[in-house]
Amino acid sequence: MTASTSRQQGMLLATLGVLVLSFDALLIRLVQADGTDVGVWRGTLVMLSAGFICVLRRRHIRWPDTRGLWIGALAATLLYGLSSALFVFSISHTQVANTVVILASSPLFAAALSWILFREPTPKRTLLAILVAITGVLCVFYSSFGQPGQLGDLLALLLAVVMAGALTLLRRMPELPRLPLVAGSGLVTALICLPFAAPFALEPASYAWLALMGLIQMxxxxxxxxxxxxxxxxxxxxxxxxxxxxxxxxxxxxxxxxALPAPTLLGGTLIVGAIALNAIISLRQQRRGRSGRSELADAS
Structure with a gap:
């Protein structure tokens, strides 16, 4: 497979994957159940389905082989499980737009955590993007200030920080297997929600939406x-x-x-724009660096 063909395949896979993922919030809404009930079934079904895929692909999974990697895998599993529960809770207490817009800032929180915890250099463009994203988050909070949805926005902000922690950990340990982490995080989500849930008291239609979400979509x-x-x-x-x-x-x-509140639209534009511009500039710099190294290699 040529580099061009591989890249095209990657873009197709990423586009289809995110398109399928984008129906997540809608499915949670359609379940029409308490967030804890959704969390139990979502976590359990994701655990079963991802676990089944792990069994099918067991020969291709590289398991951690050191104590440090096992500790990292456990921490990442806990963080991802908590983030899934927080996503459901946030969707249940505020508008979907607020949750996904605030969550979109997690890569920039990850950059900040990488600098705070590991003193990983943060480019000035990323620092500027973080400031713009924070402004966007404040716009979203302005739309729900003093309203019932404020709790959901706070949960979304906590979700963004937790997800940033998971992203930072996976960046430091790229050798961790991703799919088993998804299966384990499903178990964590279910266990977090179970003490507060009544998962067998839902309407029949709710179970159909949950099955679609947990067994197929996610x-x-x-x-x-x-x-x-x-x-x-x-x-x-x-x-x-x-x-x-x-x-x-x-x-x-x-x-x-x-409805999509105007402050949320403004905040979303700021956050998405900041992340996209920061990532595009970063990719261009990486390509220039690779191009420069290739030219030096050819000259030598």
Missing amino acids: PLASLLIFSSTRHLPSAEVSLFLLIETVLGPIWVWWALDE
Whole structure:
């Protein structure tokens, strides 16, 4: 497979994966159940489906082989499980647009955590993007200040920080297997929500939406996105994830007529614009660096 063909395949996989993922918030809304009930079934079904895929692909999974990697895998599993629970809780307490817009700032929180915890150099353009994203988050909070949705926005902000912690950990340990982490995080999500839930008291239609989400939508999206990282750099894959920030609220608006507040639209524009511009500049610098090294190699 040529480099051009591999890249095209990666872009196709990433686009399809994020397109499938963008229906996540709508499915949670359609379940019409308490967030803890959704969390139990979502976590359990994701664990079963991702675990089944792990069994099928067991020969291709490279398990941690040191104590440090096992500790990192456990920490990443806990963080991802907590983030999934927080996503459901946030969607249940505020507008979908608010949740996905605030969550979109997690890569920039990850850059800040990398500098704070590991003193990883942060380019000035990333620092500027962080400031713009924070302004966007404040715009979203302005739209729900003093309103019932403020709790959901706070949960979304906590979600962004938790997700940033998971992203930072995976950046430091790229050898950790992703798919088993997804399966384990499903178990963590279910255990977090179980003490507060009544998962067997839902309407029959709710179980159908939960099955679609946990057995098909989430595993398929995860598999497509994870597969795309074999053909594209992670920075480019993260650009595709911004599609969810745009499409997620649109699906909910189209199906359930949930309005998009103007401050949320403004905040989303600032956050998505800051992340996209920062990532594009970063990719261009990487390509220039590779091009420069190739020219030096040819000259020698």
